[in-house]
Amino acid sequence: MPDNGEHVAERTAPGGVDTASPEETPVFSLRDVSVSYGDHLALAGVNMDVNAREVTAFIGPSGCGKSTLLRSLNRMNDLITGARVRGELLYKGADLYAPSVDAVQVRKRIGMVFQKPNPFPKSIYDNVAFGPRTVGMKGDMDGIVEKALRGAALWDEVSDRLRDNAYSLSGGQQQRLCIARAIAVEPDVILMDEPCSALDPVSTVRVEDLMAELKERYSIVIVTHNMHQAARVAERTAFFSVQVDDAGNRIGRLIEAGETGTIFTKPTDKRTEDYISGRVG
Amino acid sequence: MVIQKGEQPQRSRLAVAGARSATESVFGAGSRADRIGNVLFRALLLLGMGFALLGMMAIIVWSFVDGMPRLDMNLITEGPSSITPETAGYRTAILGSLYVIGGVILFIVPVGVGAAIYLEEYADHTRWWNRLIEVNIQNLAAVPSIVFGILGLAFIVRGPLDLGFVAAAGSLTLSLLVLPTVILASREAIRAVPSSTRLGSLGLGATHWQTIWHHVLPGALPGIITGVILSVSRAIGEAAPLLLVGAVTFVMFDPSFFEGQFSVLPVQIYNYAGRPQEEFRVLASAGVILMLAVLLVMNSFAIWLRNHYENKNAR
Ligand SMILES: Nc1ncnc2c1ncn2[C@@H]1O[C@H](COP(=O)(O)OP(=O)(O)O)[C@@H](O)[C@H]1O
Numbered sequence: 084m085p086d087n088g089e090h091v092a093e094r095t096a097p098g099g100v101d102t103a104s105p106e107e108t109p110v111f112s113l114r115d116v117s118v119s120y121g122d123h124l125a126l127a128g129v130n131m132d133v134n135a136r137e138v139t140a141f142i143g144p145s146g147c148g149k150s151t152l153l154r155s156l157n158r159m160n161d162l163i164t165g166a167r168v169r170g171e172l173l174y175k176g177a178d179l180y181a182p183s184v185d186a187v188q189v190r191k192r193i194g195m196v197f198q199k200p201n202p203f204p205k206s207i208y209d210n211v212a213f214g215p216r217t218v219g220m221k222g223d224m225d226g227i228v229e230k231a232l233r234g235a236a237l238w239d240e241v242s243d244r245l246r247d248n249a250y251s252l253s254g255g256q257q258q259r260l261c262i263a264r265a266i267a268v269e270p271d272v273i274l275m276d277e278p279c280s281a282l283d284p285v286s287t288v289r290v291e292d293l294m295a296e297l298k299e300r301y302s303i304v305i306v307t308h309n310m311h312q313a314a315r316v317a318e319r320t321a322f323f324s325v326q327v328d329d330a331g332n333r334i335g336r337l338i339e340a341g342e343t344g345t346i347f348t349k350p351t352d353k354r355t356e357d358y359i360s361g362r363v364g
Numbered sequence: 365m366v367i368q369k370g371e372q373p374q375r376s377r378l379a380v381a382g383a384r385s386a387t388e389s390v391f392g393a394g395s396r397a398d399r400i401g402n403v404l405f406r407a408l409l410l411l412g413m414g415f416a417l418l419g420m421m422a423i424i425v426w427s428f429v430d431g432m433p434r435l436d437m438n439l440i441t442e443g444p445s446s447i448t449p450e451t452a453g454y455r456t457a458i459l460g461s462l463y464v465i466g467g468v469i470l471f472i473v474p475v476g477v478g479a480a481i482y483l484e485e486y487a488d489h490t491r492w493w494n495r496l497i498e499v500n501i502q503n504l505a506a507v508p509s510i511v512f513g514i515l516g517l518a519f520i521v522r523g524p525l526d527l528g529f530v531a532a533a534g535s536l537t538l539s540l541l542v543l544p545t546v547i548l549a550s551r552e553a554i555r556a557v558p559s560s561t562r563l564g565s566l567g568l569g570a571t572h573w574q575t576i577w578h579h580v581l582p583g584a585l586p587g588i589i590t591g592v593i594l595s596v597s598r599a600i601g602e603a604a605p606l607l608l609v610g611a612v613t614f615v616m617f618d619p620s621f622f623e624g625q626f627s628v629l630p631v632q633i634y635n636y637a638g639r640p641q642e643e644f645r646v647l648a649s650a651g652v653i654l655m656l657a658v659l660l661v662m663n664s665f666a667i668w669l670r671n672h673y674e675n676k677n678a679r
């Protein structure tokens with residue numbers, strides 16, 4: 084969606100100045116969004132905004148549709164046969180699901196990091212360079228790779244072995260490599276689906292620190308089943324839960340979203356409170 | 365043959381089902397009579413395998429003993445002769461085999477891999493025509509080679525293509541024969557590329573085709589190469605369908621691809637073996653050794669390649 088992009092860029096960053104004020108257009112505005120897989124309605128009636136240059140956390144019990152919603156933010160759901168997104172899903176004011184929008188272009192601007200580190204079975208260098216090469220970024224590739232690796236706080240650990248296979252790295256390093264790979268194409272948004280769930284505590288801390296740095300430049304949405312993580316990294320938190328309707332269908336719902344502090348200290352909904360205090364889920 | 369689990373053509377599927385129910389009967393039943401039955405059955409299987417191995421050893425040993433005197437350079441550098449069997453060789457047949465097999469490789473790699481990519485990555489499997497194609501490919505893998513020879517004679521040598529009795533016609537015929545195997549093996553290899561790799565690529569904004577080209581095909585390459593090599597080594601040994609599309613038994617001049625007579629190794633061996641003189645029988649045995657050596661090298665390479673990549677990818 085190049086046309087939308089330019090006009091958005093004019094509006095949010097006049098003269099290239101970062102205006103990370105809360106009045107900035109939200110990166111995502113969701114109005115009555117629901118997602119179904121075939122006949123199965125997985126998630127319904129989601130209304131929320133995601134702010135720019137913040138970390139937004141999705142929390143909730145498993146199966147409540149966190150990953151489903153995350154995937155619909157960069158149209159990865161298009162790859163699942165039968166998946167269907169309804170409602171209005173705006174990215175910087177433009178409809179993400181308009182017929183004229185090319186899902187491939189969407190994913191260039193809204194990158195994704197997965198639960199299990201999934202580097203390509205290639206060298207560290209090629210892992211990072213793949214994105215910039217395929218999206219046709221011009222310029223000094225070595226510089227682009229170094230910048231991305233520095234951005235992911237991995238450069239110092241790998242600068243002397245860029246030609247080694249990515250699988251020679253530890254799990255935590257692999258995940259940071261995947262983050263480097265995602266930021267190499269200079270996206271606007273990074274979506275992360277439980278990025279630390281396969282990592283040890285030390286690596287988890289590093290990735291969390293990294294998120295705090297990255298939000299200076301990127302908007303981040305992270306799915307996590309770890310409430311403490313949400314409390315540590317996120318400005319805003321959205322709590323999802325599963326509702327069972329009369330016919331016995333399990334449908335994911337957004338229960339409440341807001342400032343992380345508010346969600347954790349004085350939630351307005353009983354279900355949030357129960358979940359936070361560990362009484363359920 | 366690299367026909368994988370769940371992908372067997374009709375005939376091997378029957379064999380597999382039979383074997384499975386035999387195994388199940390072993391585990392399912394506990395009576396004494398059944399156990400004796402099992403022991404007998406196992407003995408029978410071992411005996412069968414022993415016969416097969418014995419037969420193979422016999423051929424190898426016999427060829428070596430018989431053909432040893434003629435394992436010389438003339439075997440490769442000299443053409444056939446009906447007058448001087450002591451110095452005659454397989455030159456024109458080897459060249460013919462090279463042409464035919466070269467053509468097979470040029471044909472089956474793009475077509476086979478292309479078909480596999482289409483079926484795995486693009487085809488909508490809910491459409492009846494795609495399912496029809498799939499079932500047909502599996503069945504074609506089980507069709508006897510002579511049927512492909514008749515097909516080649518009717519449509520390639522004569523009929524629409526009208527190439528005549530030339531090496532190119534042999535190439536195309538053998539290509540059709542082994543194409544199903546190449547497609548099945550390539551599909552299996554493509555399917556084995558983990559979806560996390562695909563998603564990682566697509567998640568970076570790569571197109572479907574970029575993902576296939578940069579990640580799926582490189583990952584599937586060892587499997588595809590293995591399938592191609594095994595298919596080619598089958599094609600090298602084929603004689604029957606080539607006899608139908610014009611491989612002749614006695615070619616004096618070096619062949620070319622699109623014109624002139626051609627022969628291939630197995631056909632030449634067949635010809636020499638049928639002659640009454642002792643020298644020709646020796647020559648035929650030497651030819652068998654030559655072909656066994658080529659096949660052994662190719663199959664070993666295929667196995668080496670597979671193990672090499674399996675170890676490399678094991679983590
Ligand atoms: N690829 C899929 N195909 C069909 N149903 C799916 C798929 N992915 C998720 N679902 C369903 O959607 C619901 C939400 O799943 P998910 O988004 O993975 O939840 P969470 O990430 O919160 O654990 C579940 O009922 C799940 O079965």
Ligand SMILES: [Mg+2]
Nearest residue numbers: 149150151306
């Ligand atoms: Mg999930």
